[in-house]
Amino acid sequence: MAKTALITGASSGIGRGAALKLGSEGWHILAHGRREDALRETEELVRVAGGTCETFAAEMGDMDAVAAMAERATAPGRLDALIHCAAKFTYGAVSTDRFADWDLSIDQVLRATIRLTAHVLPAIREAEGAFVYICGPTSWLGWKNHAIHCALRHAQAGFAKALFEDVREDGVRVTLVHPGFVNTPTVKDDGKDRSRMIQLDDISTMIATAIALPNTTCVTELTLRPQRSPYI
Amino acid sequence: MAKTALITGASSGIGRGAALKLGSEGWHILAHGRREDALRETEELVRVAGGTCETFAAEMGDMDAVAAMAERATAPGRLDALIHCAAKFTYGAVSTDRFADWDLSIDQVLRATIRLTAHVLPAIREAEGAFVYICGPTSWLGWKNHAIHCALRHAQAGFAKALFEDVREDGVRVTLVHPGFVNTPTVKDDGKDRSRMIQLDDISTMIATAIALPNTTCVTELTLRPQRSPYI
Amino acid sequence: MAKTALITGASSGIGRGAALKLGSEGWHILAHGRREDALRETEELVRVAGGTCETFAAEMGDMDAVAAMAERATAPGRLDALIHCAAKFTYGAVSTDRFADWDLSIDQVLRATIRLTAHVLPAIREAEGAFVYICGPTSWLGWKNHAIHCALRHAQAGFAKALFEDVREDGVRVTLVHPGFVNTPTVKDDGKDRSRMIQLDDISTMIATAIALPNTTCVTELTLRPQRSPYI
């Protein structure tokens, strides 16, 4: 029976990359995203790569939708991995006119992460499976105009580090992936050189290898940087 | 004219310690807490120490109360420091029956921190003042059964590190204080040796010294540990 | 033409594991160690695994031997990787009767690392190759009775992090590998459960995968921990 991974943020970027890679290795992919059309593209690409795929459209800021997605993902009785790539980027100064946006960011990035984890944890534990969280250097650095973003990235990292202590005895891995600048469709084409960024396949290869190790070992942190400047 | 500090969590522990120390150095203290009676004790102790004190009772999980407190604190037109000690400790396994408690923790620890900061930032900027956030080793470590606590402590640290980049040019300090095990009233007396913990006056002395430096220098991080084992 | 890796500390443990893994993937291995007989075993094992292997016996504390090894390793004109696993463990209290041992540790761990790197850097740069340094959690933590060990592990990590900034533009990777407790022959069998430690093949797999990425991406840090307690 194929291993199954729930991959959030799989309608593009790192999540789609992970879907294609694991799909090509025979995993059954549960692809989450917000946009139905993009998810159907992911589904088709996973099939072309040799895998099978189901899709879930959900807003990560909607806790009922998160619960429903987790319920569907765990219903078949087998879930081997949660690859959590969905994110929301929050930019700007600390200011009282940003509260609504911050609330949304907190819900999408922090509440969704911890709730989704809690929902699928029994199934992942049953499978002695893996949690993979895509984080990044803002989980240990403070950047100007990124106070909320840094807060939420730090939070994800803190959560994942502690989660490993909770679940290691049960054979469940927890891997924090810290990519630098990645060549994703959301990167703006304002003169940037995409060939000097981390490529999606590079991250996917490392993730797939980490979660395929026999579970004597857990890759707890994995930091990737663009080989060449100017990107961090 | 006396310098003024808004100190959250001042009804006991580190917050009250900071209130007494700054009060004794001539600061006017705006003491926040949840319990009116404990705040009145703080007020009296600050007076005995030679300072002046006003009190604000507010639930940090109530964003309207946070806004109201900030409005009162900035109304007189002078606010030199926010010493943010209010906290909520979240303990336990990652589990779906904990969501209500987590929501409360997120509100009290993260939303309250970032909103209160945003509310008072214009006044602190005007005063070329200081932000001090009490954090701790769970802001960089992951501890078993502390996943939400670690997430929220990491979040505070990430927020503070980035905030410094935003405000340093304006002469506003941001200091992260990381105490290990502190002798506070909330520590359980189950055979613990309080004399081997960090004492409140030790932290207060370091905070008071840091924010009194001429503002060529910002003490960005300050880590304190109990001198003797067994506490971390 | 086969890729070539100089692997130090290849007479056992992580170094031998890396030699077998890369050998099995078609690399030509230059295996360094102190003991000739153990090196011959490594050589034979690499051949069985499908690779080719040469051996260099050298004391890492002897800077002339380090230079001679580097000269031999770079003589054929091709060197694609230095996998630096040779180590010396230094245990004990800080005391004036330990100076001779510390001097040896400094030579073997720090001077050897930076000199060997400098010697082979032109060849690695020519090949757009990779440096891999085996380090560990003592490169960021302080452990009781490990002051010199922690100093030297920190030093290696600091060197590697800075080296990446020097060479990234030339397409040279620098990877820090931080394994927790590894099942190596040097582990004492005093009731320890080897099945609960990191296995050599797990590390080798991650290293081999990291250095085989197309060089748009550098895996700068890779932290591995034993999945199950009690080991760190």
Add this chain to the structure above:
Amino acid sequence: MAKTALITGASSGIGRGAALKLGSEGWHILAHGRREDALRETEELVRVAGGTCETFAAEMGDMDAVAAMAERATAPGRLDALIHCAAKFTYGAVSTDRFADWDLSIDQVLRATIRLTAHVLPAIREAEGAFVYICGPTSWLGWKNHAIHCALRHAQAGFAKALFEDVREDGVRVTLVHPGFVNTPTVKDDGKDRSRMIQLDDISTMIATAIALPNTTCVTELTLRPQRSPYI
């Protein structure tokens, strides 16, 4: 009886600043430096500040001189603090023509630090005293063209962190001070704005306060940054 501090690198900069501050608070200062004339200036300045001072001229790269200095410093039977400010800055690419300079750096920065610590440890332990090591951000970051410098700063930090675990039970403090850009005489006047750097008195104030705490608490790390840009 006055407390006594051995301060290395006290002929200028941070070391001299610490000498003046502690001297003004009534400490007896043992001022180490390389240059006799500069040390005499420090001695005179300490006296003007109200303290007493002896001087030791020694090359930190000369292990016999380090031992002799330690012997003189501990001879009177009382040593309350080692404030270790002496440093050597190592800049440049990783290259085989730098070995002599690196050897000198290793001796001056690493061997001198650990040996001096070992020599004075019994006296400091007797006094339940303090070790203070001036380090900096290169003890956790990797900077281009600073590979050896980063290695040695990391090493000092690793040593100090572990040392605290060794000596905390004996009431001996170990404090790592991480200043950013400091206004010292060695800073080049190539258009730099000294008023935007950390001032010596700021660091000295924080050090003096940390080591004067009752020894229930140890300030293990203290990070200072210039308040305003452009310096790190």
